[in-house]
Amino acid sequence: MKKVKSYLIRIVIFLICVIEIYPLFWLLTASLKQQYEWTDKPAYALNAGFYIQNYIDAWTRGHMSTYFVNSLINTLVSLVFIVYFTVTAGFALTKMDWKWRKRIDSLFGLGIMVPVATALIPLFQIYNKMNLMDTRLALILSYIAFGLSLSFYLVQGYMRSLPLEIMEASVIDGCGIYKMMWHIVVPLMKNAIITVLVLQFFFKWNDLIFSMTFISSSKLKTIQTGLLYFQDEFGAKNWGAIFASVSMSVIPLLFIYIALNKKVIEGMTSGAVKG
Amino acid sequence: MNKVLGNKKAIGLFILPPLVLYAIIVVLPVAWSFYYSFYSGTPGLKWEFAGIENYIRLVKDKNFIAALWVNVRYIVIVMIGQVGLGLALSLMFHFWLKKFKSFIRTLVFFPVVLPTVAVGQLFAKIYEIQPNYGLLNSILANIGLDKLVQPWIGQEATALYCLSAMDIWVAMGFYSVIYYGALLDIPGDVIEAASIDGCNGWNLFRRILMPLLRPITIACLIFSFTGTVKMFESALALTNGGPGNATKSLSMYMYNVAFTYNKMGYGSVIAIFIFVLCFAGSRVIRRFDSKEL
Numbered sequence: 001m002k003k004v005k006s007y008l009i010r011i012v013i014f015l016i017c018v019i020e021i022y023p024l025f026w027l028l029t030a031s032l033k034q035q036y037e038w039t040d041k042p043a044y045a046l047n048a049g050f051y052i053q054n055y056i057d058a059w060t061r062g063h064m065s066t067y068f069v070n071s072l073i074n075t076l077v078s079l080v081f082i083v084y085f086t087v088t089a090g091f092a093l094t095k096m097d098w099k100w101r102k103r104i105d106s107l108f109g110l111g112i113m114v115p116v117a118t119a120l121i122p123l124f125q126i127y128n129k130m131n132l133m134d135t136r137l138a139l140i141l142s143y144i145a146f147g148l149s150l151s152f153y154l155v156q157g158y159m160r161s162l163p164l165e166i167m168e169a170s171v172i173d174g175c176g177i178y179k180m181m182w183h184i185v186v187p188l189m190k191n192a193i194i195t196v197l198v199l200q201f202f203f204k205w206n207d208l209i210f211s212m213t214f215i216s217s218s219k220l221k222t223i224q225t226g227l228l229y230f231q232d233e234f235g236a237k238n239w240g241a242i243f244a245s246v247s248m249s250v251i252p253l254l255f256i257y258i259a260l261n262k263k264v265i266e267g268m269t270s271g272a273v274k275g
Numbered sequence: 276m277n278k279v280l281g282n283k284k285a286i287g288l289f290i291l292p293p294l295v296l297y298a299i300i301v302v303l304p305v306a307w308s309f310y311y312s313f314y315s316g317t318p319g320l321k322w323e324f325a326g327i328e329n330y331i332r333l334v335k336d337k338n339f340i341a342a343l344w345v346n347v348r349y350i351v352i353v354m355i356g357q358v359g360l361g362l363a364l365s366l367m368f369h370f371w372l373k374k375f376k377s378f379i380r381t382l383v384f385f386p387v388v389l390p391t392v393a394v395g396q397l398f399a400k401i402y403e404i405q406p407n408y409g410l411l412n413s414i415l416a417n418i419g420l421d422k423l424v425q426p427w428i429g430q431e432a433t434a435l436y437c438l439s440a441m442d443i444w445v446a447m448g449f450y451s452v453i454y455y456g457a458l459l460d461i462p463g464d465v466i467e468a469a470s471i472d473g474c475n476g477w478n479l480f481r482r483i484l485m486p487l488l489r490p491i492t493i494a495c496l497i498f499s500f501t502g503t504v505k506m507f508e509s510a511l512a513l514t515n516g517g518p519g520n521a522t523k524s525l526s527m528y529m530y531n532v533a534f535t536y537n538k539m540g541y542g543s544v545i546a547i548f549i550f551v552l553c554f555a556g557s558r559v560i561r562r563f564d565s566k567e568l
Contacts, residue, residue: 009371013379016364020383020448026410027397039406042413088289096289097281104294111301113557115505117526118550119304121311121533121543125318126304145300148293167280177285206390208508213534224392228512239400246393253388261381265452 027250031055031243038239054244058230064245066219067226074136074211074222075204078143082200083193085144086151091185093152094159095167111149116209127214138214139222143204151196158192194263198256205253223249305550311543318539329544339545341520342528349439349524350503356443358495361450362488366480368451369458380455383448391445395512398441402427428514431521438522442509446502450495457491458484493564497557504553525549 031054032047058064092098093105123142124133132138162185170184186193208224215221230245257264315325333339364383368376386394403409404426408416412424427437461484469483485492506524510516516523525545533542 009367013367013372016367017379017382019444020386023397023401023410023444024385024389026401030400042417043400043408043410044413044417085293089293092286092289095280096286097277098283098286104290107302108297111297113501113553114301114305115501115526115546115549115553117505117507117529118308118546119301120530121539121546122304122307123300124534125307125539126299141296141300145296148297149301171279175279177279177282180279202388206392208392208511213530224390227390227392227396230396242396243400246396249390249393253390257385257388261384262377265380265384 024250027243028247031240031247033240033243035238035240051240054240055248057238057241058245058248062226062230062241062245063218063221064223064226064248067221067223068248070136070220071205071223074139074143075201077136078140078147078204079197079200081140081144082147082151083197085148086155086196087186087189087193088181089148090152090155090159091181094156095162108149108152111146112153114149116146120209120213124213133214134216134220135214136220139207139210142210142214143207147200147203151200154196154199155189155192158189162188191263191266194260195266198260198264201256202253308543308546308550311540312547314540314543315538316540317537322540325540329541332541333544333548338520338528339525342523342525345435345520345522346504346506346524348435349506349522350500352436352439353442353446353503354496354499356439357446357499358450358492360443360447361495362454362492364447364451365454365458366484368455380452384452385448386445387449389445391508392512394441394445395509398437398513399428402437404429429518431518434514434518434521438510438513441513442503445509446499450499453495454488454491457488461487490564493560496560500556500560501553504549504556525552 026044029047030043032050032052033054034048034051037045037048089108093101093108127133127138132141166184166188167180170180175183206224207222208228211222211225212228215225227245227249230242312329313324313326314322315329316322368380372379399409401410402412404412404424407413408424411427415421415423425433428434465483465487466479469479474483505526507526507530510522510524510527514522516527526549529542529545529549532538532545
């Protein structure tokens with residue numbers, strides 16, 4: 001009886017893994033299929049060869065190269081600022097001593113709840129008036145501002161547990177606030193910073209709503225808007241190229257995730273549980 | 276020490292830049308939306324004060340009611356699916372899995388990081404029926420379930436459920452990881468003591484684990500709720516709101532009204548509605564925190 005149960009458990013867990021992973025596996029293999037394989041064979045058949053031409057087509061004819069670079073620039077620039085603000089303002093909001101601290105802290109906290117859709121119409125007007133429509137700056141500013149609340153929340157869980165003694169010791173050793181930030185707080189916050197960095201990378205890389213609202217010229221389109229309108233360019237039948245472009249948007253995340261997944265998962269659980 | 280932590284100049288330097296940015300790009304637009312909601316037309320062209328006319332129109336608007344109904348069903352299905360399956364998975368990891376714990380956790384979490392549009396495109400191909408069978412239909416046809424072959428996202432009856440299934444697939448790993456972290460924090464002796472007292476699996480779950488996990492459950496429900504109220508990207512990528520209006524959410528309807536038809540005033544009313552729904556819903560969920568379930 002016990003043996004049967006343990007086999008059953010194994011089957012269930014195996015099935016779950018298949019459900020979670022098989023679509024991705026299918027995506028990657030299908031992106032290497034030639035056109036005839038789609039019509040002649042069932043969809044679940046493995047790729048017959050490695051038809052790299054799909055990727056070349058998507059990269060050149062489908063303008064994935066442009067979208068890719070745009071997404072990379074927008075994401076990286078906003079990440080630099082998000083991380084900088086998260087460390088400095090997160091510290092000031094958690095550990096420093098000032099009059100409006102609690103109020104400003106809860107003001108930032110509210111941001112987690114604000115649906116992007118609610119801010120979209122006025123933002124459109126603001127950027128319009130400031131002549132920022134169809135510029136990278138519009139995207140980057142929105143990415144930073146909408147990334148702050150959650151990042152602060154994640155990092156504050158760690159900040160609270162930062163021992164006062166260490167900071168005191170550094171002050172006695174002659175550190176001012178800036179030196180202390182750089183030499184004590186930043187190294188101790190390394191895990192929290194990586195969590196914020198990786199999570200925000202995913203969020204910004206995956207943004208669709210801002211880029212489809214604020215960007216109209218195809219030179220500045222990001223990877224997600226590019227993907228959305230890809231079918232129009234290639235026709236619905238060219239599955240190979242579509243799959244290749246989808247894979248290309250996934251592959252950077254795959255690498256980052258494989259490299260840093262332990263840190264992310266740890267950071268998420270401790271941030272959420274103790275925060 | 277206090278002097279260092281009370282350094283006014285440093286505080287200003289640390290807080291002001293992000294605060295200004297946040298105030299202009301997040302806080303101001305929310306207030307501004309509220310102000311816009313009392314006007315009709317397009318700013319610049321025929322922009323006039325309309326009082327609460329927009330709000331009255333909202334209640335009577337059939338398209339709005341339809342979008343609300345779609346959105347509410349989506350919230351309920353996806354919230355239960357994401358959090359429920361997340362909990363089930365985490366219990367399985369914790370109590371059943373002996374080996375490969377972190378490996379399987381890594382696998383299950385992976386879909387969380389995928390771009391919504393990419394997932395949408397992928398699932399569009401999974402559900403496809405024409406010109407070729409997609410993954411799902413071709414598997415069904417192969418194992419002799421030809422009867423079940425159907426245009427999954429091409430018919431109103433199944434489109435919303437297919438969309439929900441996709442979003443549950445994406446996010447259940449996230450919730451399982453959160454729950455798993457919480458389960459690890461429950462001391463082993465509590466569970467041991469309960470089983471010595473003759474507690475079986477179901478009672479253990481209901482009387483010991485669930486009460487201990489309640490704060491995390493509330494947090495997960497709020498997170499899932501605020502995510503599903505916003506319903507936009509996945510529906511846009513998978514079905515573009517169709518067929519008909521079967522998967523058109525509040526945010527999508529707002530987007531159409533404001534940016535396709537240029538009715539910024541009326542669009543703002545919908546935007547405010549989404550905001551209020553998001554806040555009120557989270558408040559309601561949070562109230563369960565203190566009450567007995």
